[in-house]
Amino acid sequence: VDGLYHRNIVDIALAAIQDPTTFSALNTTPFEQRYGTSDGRDIRIYSEAYNSDAALRAYREVSAVPRQARDTMERIVILVDFYSDGTLLANFGEASLHPIYMFFANQSKYTRSKPTSKSCHHLAYIPDLPSGWQNTYTDRFKKPPTKDVHTHMRRELMQAVWRLLLSDKRLRRAYDKGLVSICGDGLTRRAFIRFNTYAGDFLEKQFPCPRCLIPKDQLADLGTPRDMRMRSKFREDSEHRQGLVEQARNRIFKKGYSVNSTRVKSLLEEGSFTPTTNAFSEFLLPRGVNFFSLFAVDLLHEFELGVWKTVFTHLIRIL
Structure with a gap:
């Protein structure tokens, strides 16, 4: 596949913490934000990613990494958000791109929401499948690829x-041991990269939520005791899940079953x-992290461009 343009995750992170202006806007040490009321109550405030429980866990985790001799440097956590979705380049025609954007959750959400803040970093542009792959497939298997095969090919390309x-070695080091860098304020610190969220257009609809296992036909139970029990069934990554995927791939590539066959499903x-x-x-x-926990609920496609758009259109028609 030709035409892949991409940058390095570590290079983007180091450029951010080394730039004085950008670094001054980063909250690299997570904290709890609390509010004391006039009647003496102590209330936890959730406002930013860097004062969330996930950020605090990440900071405790990197603080517990054993130090080398004479290593007295401050340790900081770089919280990375990813966003990926296809986009049309014009109102007419089919010209499109599939970019991957990278943000730093250490910045305030109010800063990241401003286009002038330059807080959105272009990480990669996913290319299209080669123009002649359908012909190659047809010549090899004596029949044209189905819609399911095309979907599978796009998934394979994305992954x-x-x-x-x-696969970058520096990224693995930044995740496991941290990278030493002179920050924008002139001090030397050890920076650990942690993935915070991944947002995108999740097309899978059997389980609408990317984090739990509530099927679509049980959404009507929202708010009931049964619903609360079901919400405790989170999607979990495991070696067993990886093994199932590997078995499915063996049935496809070694035994010749189709992608959507019963033996695979x-x-x-x-x-x-998916296989x-x-x-x-x-x-x-291998680092003990459940990748399903990265997925953010897709409010844009699920609500703002879905349910709410339909409701709003209906209200306009009534009026």
Whole structure:
């Protein structure tokens, strides 16, 4: 596949903490924000990613990494957010791009929401599948690729791009041991990279939420005791899940079953998995991180461009 343009995650992170202006806007030490009321109550305030429980856990985790001799440097956490979705380049025509953007959750959400803040970093542009791949497929298998095969190929390409981005040795070192850098204020610190969220257009609809296992046909139970019990069933990455995906891939590539065959679906349908090896799972599971916890709920596509748009359109028609 030609036409992959990408940058290095570590290079972007180091450029941010070394720039005086950018570094001054980064909150690199997570904290709890609290409010004391006039009647003596102590209330926890949740406002930014850097005062969340996830950020505090990440800071405790990097603080617990054993220090080398004479290592007295301050340790900081770089919280990284990723966003990826296809976008049209014009109102007419089919010209499009599929960018991957990178943000730093150490910056205030009010800063990141301003286009003039330059807080959105272009990480990669996922290329299209080669123009002649359908002909190659037809010549090899004596029939044209189905819609399911095309979807599978796009998934494979997406994960191949992420596998390239995550295979950087410096990124692995920045995650495990931290990278020493002179920051924008002139002080030398050891910076640890942690993935905070991944947002995108999740097309999987058997389980609408990317984090839990509540099926679509049980959404009507929202707010009931049964719903609260179901919410405790989170999606969990594991070696067992990886093994199921590997078995499904063996049935496709070694035994010749189609991507959407019953023999393949029977292995994956319980968790609504796909027969594609996930690059984040390969990177994070050995480090004890559940990659499903990265996924942010897609309010844009699920509500603002979905339910709310439909409701608003209906209200306009009534009026």
